[in-house]
Amino acid sequence: MKIDPIFPPRPTALVQNILRAVIRSGALVIDATAGNGHDTAFLADCVGPSGRVLAFDIQEEALASARTRVSEMGWVEFHHQSHTEMHLHATLESAALVMFNLGYLPGENHDLTTQSASTLVALKIATTLLMPGGILSVICYPGHPAGATEAVEVEAWMTMLSEEGWRITKYGAIGTRRPAPFLLLAAKSLADQSPTATTP
Numbered sequence: 001m002k003i004d005p006i007f008p009p010r011p012t013a014l015v016q017n018i019l020r021a022v023i024r025s026g027a028l029v030i031d032a033t034a035g036n037g038h039d040t041a042f043l044a045d046c047v048g049p050s051g052r053v054l055a056f057d058i059q060e061e062a063l064a065s066a067r068t069r070v071s072e073m074g075w076v077e078f079h080h081q082s083h084t085e086m087h088l089h090a091t092l093e094s095a096a097l098v099m100f101n102l103g104y105l106p107g108e109n110h111d112l113t114t115q116s117a118s119t120l121v122a123l124k125i126a127t128t129l130l131m132p133g134g135i136l137s138v139i140c141y142p143g144h145p146a147g148a149t150e151a152v153e154v155e156a157w158m159t160m161l162s163e164e165g166w167r168i169t170k171y172g173a174i175g176t177r178r179p180a181p182f183l184l185l186a187a188k189s190l191a192d193q194s195p196t197a198t199t200p
């Protein structure tokens with residue numbers, strides 16, 4: 001048996017392994033934090049030319065890097081906007097997936113990190129854009145100060161979604177020196193009972 005040196009997979013790899021099996025070609029999917037475009041490129045590959053990827057970031061430098069990564073994939077639309085504006089580009093219950101990879105760009109300005117307050121606004125908007133059965137995916141980074149608060153608040157908010165019929169799971173390493181990044185995955189119930197499913 002050949003063991004991968006990065007096993008068990010990190011949340012960034014794990015989420016792609018999980019989503020690859022469920023995202024269909026032709027779907028509309030949203031990358032709420034495009035960054036360097038690794039996830040954007042993955043999503044563009046999953047949905048193919050008959051699909052559509054909307055990708056958001058507040059940093060022009062990040063978007064420039066992400067654009068280069070998917071330059072051949074004309075079905076990706078980039079928006080230099082906060083993810084709190086994503087409802088301006090997609091209709092209610094139209095998306096199969098909204099993906100958040102929180103935090104800051106590795107090696108870049110740590111002040112340009114996602115912020116709890118706007119992240120929560122964007123997450124609520126994402127719930128309205130997802131179709132029944134659609135997936136909300138969030139990677140949290142509790143190992144830095146802003147990320148620690150954000151991780152607690154995001155996890156608490158996602159836990160509440162279960163009361164509205166969503167199925168929620170959490171994956172992450174344990175026994176690490178610093179709190180490890182973790183992945184939260186939520187599937188919207190097929191019959192939407194969510195009181196949050198209104199226009200933001």
Ligand SMILES: C[S@@+](CC[C@H](N)C(=O)[O-])C[C@H]1O[C@@H](n2cnc3c(N)ncnc32)[C@H](O)[C@@H]1O
Binds near residue numbers: 062102104118
């Ligand atoms: C961890 S990085 C994302 C990594 C990316 N998914 C990839 O595959 O390379 C987080 C990104 O979120 C962006 N960001 C921070 N606040 C944001 C906001 N309000 N709206 C959209 N993007 C934001 C940062 O600029 C940063 O590029």
